[in-house]
Amino acid sequence: MSVASERLVQSARHNALLPRGMPGSMPATINNGDPCKRCAMRQFCTMNPDEFACTQEMDDLVLGHRHVKRGEALYRVGDDFKNIYAVRTGSFKKLTLLADGREQVTGFYLCGEPLGLDGISTGQCASDAVALEDSSVCVMPFELLELLSREVKAVQHHIYRLLSAELVRESGWMMLLGTMTADERVANFLLDLSSRWQQRAYSPTQFMLRMTREETGSLLGIKLETVSRTLSRFQKDGLIEVNGKEVRILDLPRLQQAAYARC
Amino acid sequence: MSVASERLVQSARHNALLPRGMPGSMPATINNGDPCKRCAMRQFCTMNPDEFACTQEMDDLVLGHRHVKRGEALYRVGDDFKNIYAVRTGSFKKLTLLADGREQVTGFYLCGEPLGLDGISTGQCASDAVALEDSSVCVMPFELLELLSREVKAVQHHIYRLLSAELVRESGWMMLLGTMTADERVANFLLDLSSRWQQRAYSPTQFMLRMTREETGSLLGIKLETVSRTLSRFQKDGLIEVNGKEVRILDLPRLQQAAYARC
DNA sequence: CGGTTGTTTGACACGCGTCAAGCTTCGTGG
DNA sequence: CCACGAAGCTTGACGCGTGTCAAACAACCG
Numbered sequence: 001m002s003v004a005s006e007r008l009v010q011s012a013r014h015n016a017l018l019p020r021g022m023p024g025s026m027p028a029t030i031n032n033g034d035p036c037k038r039c040a041m042r043q044f045c046t047m048n049p050d051e052f053a054c055t056q057e058m059d060d061l062v063l064g065h066r067h068v069k070r071g072e073a074l075y076r077v078g079d080d081f082k083n084i085y086a087v088r089t090g091s092f093k094k095l096t097l098l099a100d101g102r103e104q105v106t107g108f109y110l111c112g113e114p115l116g117l118d119g120i121s122t123g124q125c126a127s128d129a130v131a132l133e134d135s136s137v138c139v140m141p142f143e144l145l146e147l148l149s150r151e152v153k154a155v156q157h158h159i160y161r162l163l164s165a166e167l168v169r170e171s172g173w174m175m176l177l178g179t180m181t182a183d184e185r186v187a188n189f190l191l192d193l194s195s196r197w198q199q200r201a202y203s204p205t206q207f208m209l210r211m212t213r214e215e216t217g218s219l220l221g222i223k224l225e226t227v228s229r230t231l232s233r234f235q236k237d238g239l240i241e242v243n244g245k246e247v248r249i250l251d252l253p254r255l256q257q258a259a260y261a262r263c
Numbered sequence: 264m265s266v267a268s269e270r271l272v273q274s275a276r277h278n279a280l281l282p283r284g285m286p287g288s289m290p291a292t293i294n295n296g297d298p299c300k301r302c303a304m305r306q307f308c309t310m311n312p313d314e315f316a317c318t319q320e321m322d323d324l325v326l327g328h329r330h331v332k333r334g335e336a337l338y339r340v341g342d343d344f345k346n347i348y349a350v351r352t353g354s355f356k357k358l359t360l361l362a363d364g365r366e367q368v369t370g371f372y373l374c375g376e377p378l379g380l381d382g383i384s385t386g387q388c389a390s391d392a393v394a395l396e397d398s399s400v401c402v403m404p405f406e407l408l409e410l411l412s413r414e415v416k417a418v419q420h421h422i423y424r425l426l427s428a429e430l431v432r433e434s435g436w437m438m439l440l441g442t443m444t445a446d447e448r449v450a451n452f453l454l455d456l457s458s459r460w461q462q463r464a465y466s467p468t469q470f471m472l473r474m475t476r477e478e479t480g481s482l483l484g485i486k487l488e489t490v491s492r493t494l495s496r497f498q499k500d501g502l503i504e505v506n507g508k509e510v511r512i513l514d515l516p517r518l519q520q521a522a523y524a525r526c
Numbered sequence: 527c528g529g530t531t532g533t534t535t536g537a538c539a540c541g542c543g544t545c546a547a548g549c550t551t552c553g554t555g556g
Numbered sequence: 557c558c559a560c561g562a563a564g565c566t567t568g569a570c571g572c573g574t575g576t577c578a579a580a581c582a583a584c585c586g
Contacts, residue, residue, distance in 0.1 A: 096434045100523040104441045106434050118434065120427035127434065146420065150413050157409065163426035164383035170433040171359045171369050171381065171390065177440035178367045178484035182574070212532065221441035223575060228534055244533080244583075260363040445542070475564065486543060491566055507551075507565080 036062060041112035041200070045086050045138075061145055061155075062086075062138040074115065074129040074137060081119030083139050087111045090135020091210050093219075095128040105218040106173070108132070108211060110196055114162050132210040177221045185220040186230040187259035190240065194249060205249040234258070299325060304375035304463070308349050308401075324408055324418075325349075325401045337378065337392040337400060344382030346402050350374045353398020354473050358391040368481040369436070371395070371474060373459055377425050395473040440484045448483040449493040450522035453503065457512060468512040497521070 036042055036058045045058060065088060068074050074085060077097050087109050094107040094115070106127065109115055115137065118126040149156035176185055198204035209216065213224040220227070231247075234240045239255050241248040249255060299305055299322045328351060331337050337348060340360050350372050357370040357378070369390065372378055378400065381389040412419035439448055461467035472479065476487040483490070494510075497503045502518050504511040512518060 096438050098438055098442065098523070100525050102438075102442050102525065104438050106437050106441075118427055118430045120423050121431050122428075126431045146416075146423070150416065150419060153409075153413065156413060156419075159423070160383050160409070160426070163423070163430070164381055165385075166430055167381045167426070167433065168384050168389045170430065170437065174369050174433065174436055174440060175359050175361055175365075175367050177437060178369075178481065179361065179365050213534095214532080218441065224533080225535085225576085226574060229574095232534070260361070262363050262365065476566095477564080487565080488544085488567085489542060492542095495566070 039088070041086070041088065045112055045114075058155075061140045061148060063141060063144070064139050065136050066139055067134070067136045068092075068131040070131055070133050070135075072131055074131065075119075075125045076128045077125055079119075079125040081116070081123050081125055081142065083141050084117060084119075084145065085115040085129075085137040085139060087113050087115060088136045088138050091132045092129050092135060093132055093211060093215055095130060096126075097128070103128075103218075104221075105211075105215050106170070108193075108219065111200065114166070117163055117166055120163075132215075173219075181261070182220075182222050182226050182230055183233075184259055184261055185222060186227060186234070187239075187255055189216065189220055190247065190249065191255060191259050194252075205252070207247060209245045209247055302351070304349070304351065308375055324403045324411060326404060326407070327402050328399050329402055330397070330399045331355075331394040333394055333396050333398075335394055337394065338382075338388045339391045340388055342382075342388040344379070344386050344388055344405065346404050347380055347382075347408065348378040348392075348400040348402060350376050350378060351399045351401050354395045355392050355398060356395055356474060356478055358393060359389075360391070366391075366481075367484075368474075368478050369433070371456075371482065374463065377429070380426055380429055383426075395478075436482075444524070445483075445485050445489050445493055446496075446521055447524055448485060449490060449497070450502075450518055452479065452483055453510065453512065454518060454522050457515075468515070470510060472508045472510055 036045070039045070042058075066074070066085075068090075074092065089111060091111070092109040092115060093105050094109065095103050096106045097103045109129075115129050116125065120142065145155070145159065149159055176188055180188065193207060193209075194204045197207050211219075213227045217224045217227045231240070231242045234255075235242050237254075239249070239251050239258065241250055299308070302308070329337070329348075331353075337355065352374060354374070355372040355378060356368050357372065358366050359369045360366045372392075378392050379388065383405065408418070408422065412422055439451055443451065456470060456472075457467045460470050474482075476490045480487045480490045494503070494505045497518075498505050500517075502512070502514050502521065504513055
């Protein structure tokens, strides 16, 4: 690590980590071990095995962790953009606001997934990130990340890929919102979560929906009643089993069929 | 410029510029002047005046231009990702494909706007870019861009900002697709084009819709008939004047009101 | 244990999609 | 330069998929 980044690390340790100055919020934990090496989610932060080589750099980058309680915001629209985050435990929703006060969920984020990238553009956060359950994140000061990415090719490449992957993901949601029926939307939503849990070595057929029906509907561009009705019908048809927030996929092939009904 | 990037430039000049090997397509023009300095769109490629300083680097980066005829693709889903592009003249639509063959327009791109960023993620183009009229683009080999961005901080920062800005833009479209009525969608569409033309020093109240009603509807998640009906009604109400592909905004305040009807 | 928040289900309404017909514009080749 | 066919646009009539409103129930939390 260069002298310059060393200095920045020192400075960042003392400044950038403090959470938004809300009374009662916990100060961030300082990262003084090499936790990335031991982190079960490491492969998602690095995205592919070839990049394991730069784990040491990742460790340098993650200056600490921050805990966010259910319902609290990691950041809000208009906050100064200083850090990007990786979900360490728990999950978040991203909220985009409209001029007239309407808001929409534009993404759910599971452990290992990046948060805050949309703040780079203007230097201010462009969305809210709110915890769906008590959660924690790894804090990576963007200035440091920029510096490091000039020194280490793998880091640079990694950040470019993260940003681009988010672009692709959002195009996918546009696709869903622009062309799909309510049934297809709900089916795709379940399959998306299924595959993301599977990537994390959790069951792809049984998981919790940490978000409410209303938040789900918001992401999918439909009303909460429609989400509820659709889930009920999927259950009646034997595709899934729903019990409040717990979902179990019973017939994956037919659910996939429902997701792309116009094949 | 370093020896390494010098070498890469030489190599790129001979290889990367060739268009997709289609009979009849024109070979790309080699950039042998310093055209960025004279380019009217320079401010959009650099995004803000503070970054004018790196115009020389931009010139090094733009290895040439490529012409794309109306209806032809600059790249297609699955093509190897090698370059990113800036629209130089004309305009493009970005098409995202679904597993079952459905496709949706996920963006229109005017001069000065970046194309191809979604290919970084996997190394393969994730969408189609099709010219809406006879157009040309500046070709920037991504490998060279990566290299240069490690040497020049301003270039690096610029690319991060481009990527992040695209993220913010797409979130905006998700918002539109998820929460707006057909009227609001069309009004927002017109206002979006209006402000983008204004930024380019063209009239914000009178411009051509280079895309068909069907393509417009696809972007907005509504059918072409609905686009047509809505435009007709806006005209009847005195908000705009439509004449085929030519639009004139007559009452900007009321159009803005229509764009966010739930204020 | 009670109040709040979230979920399910029903009945009804309406915005937008679908289908269809006629018109206009554009591109191309004679 | 005109003629023809194809592609794009407009408008109308009608139906369906979701939204809206309402009410009862369930789950959660302090």
